[in-house]
Amino acid sequence: MxxxxxxxxxxxxxxxxxxxxxxxxxxxxxxxxxxxxxxxxxxxxxxxxxxxxxxxxxxxxxxxxxxxERKPSDKWHIDEMTVKVNGEMFILWRAVDSDGYELDVFLQKRRNKKAAIRFLSRVLGSYPIPRVIVTDKLKSYRKPIQAMCRSTEHRSHKGLNNRVENTHQPTRRKEECLIKFKSPQGVQRTLALMGKVRNLFAVExxxxxxxxxxxxxxxxxxxxxxxxxxxxxxxx
Known part of the structure; x- marks a missing residue:
């Protein structure tokens, strides 16, 4: 064939x-x-x-x-961004390693502790527990990381998270190109593959x-x- x-x-x-x-x-x-x-x-x-x-x-x-794909580094950056889908606001959670390789994205309605647990469970189900996790000042991260990654150092600082914030840019460009996202399922499906394609062809x-x-x-x-x-x- x-x-x-x-x-x-x-x-x-x-x-x-x-x-x-x-x-x-x-x-x-x-x-x-x-x-x-x-x-x-x-x-x-x-x-x-x-x-x-x-x-x-x-x-x-x-x-x-x-x-x-190659194994991610032992330092992760996690952040979230707001995305409008058919006029309704959603939260897109994203995790990348220290080299900018995207680990996962997950679209949810909330930015609270339960949403953080769902996202961490999803990422940790595919990759080993990292040595360091860097997040912004969002309090929803604190207890889930302490409970699910006991040996991991959690660094909560806005200025240390530029690595993952930069990876939001392709999402914004795609959103602008399409004028708007049409459905939550379509956003999750499209962005999940976009991240892996970017890992393969662009992140080096x-x-x-x-x-x-x-x-x-x-x-x-x-x-x-x-x-x-x-x-x-x-x-x-």
Missing amino acids: TLTAAPRRHRFPVSIISQAVWIYHRFNNSYRDIEEQMAYRGVQVSYETIRSWSIKFSSHFRNVIKKR VGRYLKKAFERRETFKAACTIWSEAAQELLCI
Whole structure:
């Protein structure tokens, strides 16, 4: 089986599907933007079809990337931001490591202790307990971290959390591109894969200090992982 084959009950080959999903989650493009880009290449596909591909296959790509990603550092940064979804305010919780690799995002209605416990349980279910957790001054973090990460040093300081606050920027750019987010489920699904794609293609230690051939090799390795994930669509 090759990337020119099509998944079951799909007309387009895996190469087209995976590229459309990658463009949507890697760049600030809408479904209509991608429809036009595909048309320029001679591929006639509607934006609704691209949307259905993103909905159906985003969790698959996220899971494959997550299995192949490097281990996070033992220092985490956790923060939350407000997101308007169809006119209603939500809280987006995000955790990254000290190099800026996104560990997880989780959309919730509240910013309280119960919400902090839900998010920490979700992250700790996938990664080992860190040595240090850095948060802002939100009091909701204090007791959950003490109870769930007994050996972890908790640093609560607004000025120390720029690492995770910078990772909110792609979310804001995507939000601006789409004019507004339409549904909580869509936000969670889109941002979860966006973070993993960004880890794979954009977050790189010493990225701007590396030579051109080193960056190309890193990009090639990232493309290989994405292609392997696309290949596995044929088995779904």
